[in-house]
Amino acid sequence: MTKNTRMTKQKQVILDVLRSTKSHPTADWIYEQARKQLPNLSLGTVYRNLGVLKDMGELLELNYGSTYSRFDGNPVNHYHFVCLNCHKVLDIEMDVEERLNNKVEEVMGCHVKHHRLEVYGTCPQCLCKN
Amino acid sequence: MTKNTRMTKQKQVILDVLRSTKSHPTADWIYEQARKQLPNLSLGTVYRNLGVLKDMGELLELNYGSTYSRFDGNPVNHYHFVCLNCHKVLDIEMDVEERLNNKVEEVMGCHVKHHRLEVYGTCPQCLCKN
DNA sequence: TTAGATGCAAAGGGTTTGCAACGTC
DNA sequence: GACGTTGCAAACCCTTTGCATCTAA
Numbered sequence: 001m002t003k004n005t006r007m008t009k010q011k012q013v014i015l016d017v018l019r020s021t022k023s024h025p026t027a028d029w030i031y032e033q034a035r036k037q038l039p040n041l042s043l044g045t046v047y048r049n050l051g052v053l054k055d056m057g058e059l060l061e062l063n064y065g066s067t068y069s070r071f072d073g074n075p076v077n078h079y080h081f082v083c084l085n086c087h088k089v090l091d092i093e094m095d096v097e098e099r100l101n102n103k104v105e106e107v108m109g110c111h112v113k114h115h116r117l118e119v120y121g122t123c124p125q126c127l128c129k130n
Numbered sequence: 131m132t133k134n135t136r137m138t139k140q141k142q143v144i145l146d147v148l149r150s151t152k153s154h155p156t157a158d159w160i161y162e163q164a165r166k167q168l169p170n171l172s173l174g175t176v177y178r179n180l181g182v183l184k185d186m187g188e189l190l191e192l193n194y195g196s197t198y199s200r201f202d203g204n205p206v207n208h209y210h211f212v213c214l215n216c217h218k219v220l221d222i223e224m225d226v227e228e229r230l231n232n233k234v235e236e237v238m239g240c241h242v243k244h245h246r247l248e249v250y251g252t253c254p255q256c257l258c259k260n
Numbered sequence: 261t262t263a264g265a266t267g268c269a270a271a272g273g274g275t276t277t278g279c280a281a282c283g284t285c
Numbered sequence: 286g287a288c289g290t291t292g293c294a295a296a297c298c299c300t301t302t303g304c305a306t307c308t309a310a
Contacts, residue, residue: 003289006284010291027274042292047275049290063193067300068274081238094237104249107224108211112251119234121242136264136309157299172267177300179265197275198299 004052013037014049018059018073024080024089026068064089064118077114083123090123134182143167144179148189148203154210154219156198194219194248207244213253220253 017033018025025033031046050071053059060072064082070089079092101112147163148155155163161176180201183189190202194212200219209222231242 045291092234104222109254110251112249115249117247119242119245121240124239127241175266
């Protein structure tokens with residue numbers, strides 16, 4: 001089992017790849033990018049490190065209806081827009097409404113850690129094409 | 131391919147099972163329940179019909195970090211609370227904030243269809259246990 | 261009668277894992 | 286040197302699909 005106490009080339013490169021993009025890549029895309037620097041990298045290692053980095057809070061795992069996950073190198077909570085036409089995932093430049101947490105705590109009688117908002121629709125690019 | 135023009139025993143039972151619960155069951159749970167009435171039902175048929183019913187807007191497909199989907203027989207948009215401890219999914223009895231849609235349309239310049247809110251934390255039951 | 265739906269089982273496809281070799285501390 | 290990590294490939298597991306059979310209309 002992974003204890004995650006050592007910094008390896010692989011972990012470093014994977015994190016670099018993730019930090020270097022504002023997109024929300026799949027594990028496979030990260031794998032392909034990282035292989036440019038580490039040709040012998042294996043997909044299993046990518047998944048293992050993405051899991052570790054996720055536990056560390058260094059990234060977010062998203063899964064918007066697809067069968068596969070997307071990863072977001074921006075661990076600060078923010079909202080996402082998913083285009084129903086081209087399936088792109090975009091960040092929404094909008095403040096997170098922290099008071100939603102309090103509201104839910106009141107209604108549910110629970111303890112809230114965070115929330116996730118996903119907005120679905122048609123992105124500007126796809127709107128132009130129609 | 132499924133054209134979904136006929137009402138079959140299978141489709142009826144699957145929809146009944148889904149409507150009869152307020153939980154957010156997996157395809158497999160639905161399958162097990164429906165088999166009590168239709169012992170020869172196959173899992174493939176469950177998936178096919180869930181897909182059809184989803185396209186018809188009769189249910190919502192949710193996937194909250196798990197590798198498998200959960201289905202919600204309440205097609206009216208509502209919010210969900212996910213317990214990080216016991217992984218239960220609960221409905222949040224709270225009005226949907228439609229104005230969020232407008233706000234996002236302004237910020238993004240896109241067309242918004244709907245949004246999904248998931249709140250993560252510890253549910254009342256799990257809070258008591260600690 | 262006939263096209264759509266089912267049951268079965270095999271295929272798909274993203275993700276996980278066992279194990280020997282490797283590399284960090 | 287010890288033990289966490291990797292590469293490889295096989296295993297996993299939920300979901301989809303091809304096809305012969307069945308059935309709702």
